[in-house]
Amino acid sequence: MSKIKVGIPQSLLYYEYYVLWKDFLENVGAEVIVSGNTTKDILNLGIKSAISEVCLPVKLFYGHALYLKDKVDYLFVPRMICVEKGAYFCPKFIGLPDMLKSSIPSLPPMIEPTIDIRKAKTNFKNSFYKVGKLITNDSQKIYQAFYKAQNAFQMYINNNLLDDKILSKRLNDAKNSIESHINIALIGHSYLVNDSFVNLNLFLKLKKKKIHTLTAEMVSKKEIKKQLRKLYKPIFWTLSKKTLGSAFYFFKKKIDGIIHLTTFECGEDSLVGEIMHQECKNNPTVAYTEFVFDEHTGEAGIDTRAEAFIDMIVRRKKHENNHA
Numbered sequence: 001m002s003k004i005k006v007g008i009p010q011s012l013l014y015y016e017y018y019v020l021w022k023d024f025l026e027n028v029g030a031e032v033i034v035s036g037n038t039t040k041d042i043l044n045l046g047i048k049s050a051i052s053e054v055c056l057p058v059k060l061f062y063g064h065a066l067y068l069k070d071k072v073d074y075l076f077v078p079r080m081i082c083v084e085k086g087a088y089f090c091p092k093f094i095g096l097p098d099m100l101k102s103s104i105p106s107l108p109p110m111i112e113p114t115i116d117i118r119k120a121k122t123n124f125k126n127s128f129y130k131v132g133k134l135i136t137n138d139s140q141k142i143y144q145a146f147y148k149a150q151n152a153f154q155m156y157i158n159n160n161l162l163d164d165k166i167l168s169k170r171l172n173d174a175k176n177s178i179e180s181h182i183n184i185a186l187i188g189h190s191y192l193v194n195d196s197f198v199n200l201n202l203f204l205k206l207k208k209k210k211i212h213t214l215t216a217e218m219v220s221k222k223e224i225k226k227q228l229r230k231l232y233k234p235i236f237w238t239l240s241k242k243t244l245g246s247a248f249y250f251f252k253k254k255i256d257g258i259i260h261l262t263t264f265e266c267g268e269d270s271l272v273g274e275i276m277h278q279e280c281k282n283n284p285t286v287a288y289t290e291f292v293f294d295e296h297t298g299e300a301g302i303d304t305r306a307e308a309f310i311d312m313i314v315r316r317k318k319h320e321n322n323h324a
Helices: 014-027 040-049 056-068 096-103 124-133 139-160 164-174 202-208 221-228 238-252 267-282 299-322
Strands: 005-008 031-034 074-076 079-082 114-116 183-187 212-215 257-263 287-293
Touching: 005 014, 014 031, 014 124, 014 139, 040 056, 056 096, 114 124, 124 139, 183 202, 183 238, 183 299, 202 212, 202 299, 221 238, 238 257, 238 267, 257 267, 257 299, 267 287, 287 299
Parallel strands: 005 031, 005 074, 079 114, 183 212, 183 257, 257 287
Antiparallel strands: none
């Protein structure tokens, strides 16, 4: 008997939860099919099927879902609402399954667990149990699959964390170096930072220039929570808390620069970006800029801005060293 094929679009929360989803689905006996890296064709599919008012990441999700349409038995599209006390996901994650079904009726059936920890029946364990029952009747197998997936997910998170002492040493090594030890943080939602098509290969461009690149995934939840205490009012969006808290952490560490990656028409990021800009004024030694992406963003423009940003940091370091 062939395995049930479950498709996961490589977009949006894929970059947060893929390890958890994949491990669980495979452990209960499904075959996981991932749409793969974003391409121009996938973007075009999304643009044609989504309403024009939605942001670029949602359009890309539509494209990835359509790419999987004839390759899988089910699409895995969780309805992510709340995973921590007092914070929520953007409405686009809450309504994503409904948006897809209303716009693309030809899609395969969806597995759409609701994740909302405020209610016992929709916490991760119980919601995943319902998913597992679609694939196997073995309850023990489902629970074992969930705990294995949880452990793999936590190990993945821990492996990405950057030890505070290691970062401090790296920054100390960089003090008397002009170009070989520049540290720049790329801060933004993981589906922007990790999608090389969307950010126009920004990671690779920085790597070629021997820039040390830092991301929010390297900052622990404990540190992010600590940094967010300085806010006058709390942030109520889960992903924005991660973005802003990690930015505050890197400002505190006095790294060389921060690039905030955002997309046109993102309401959360318009507020978060303004708070970052204000924090930049309190940390004048840290260079700060913002790159805004949409489907019309040109690579040449991003290249020029990135090069200018790096040149500014190099000139600043030269100036500091000459006056040391």
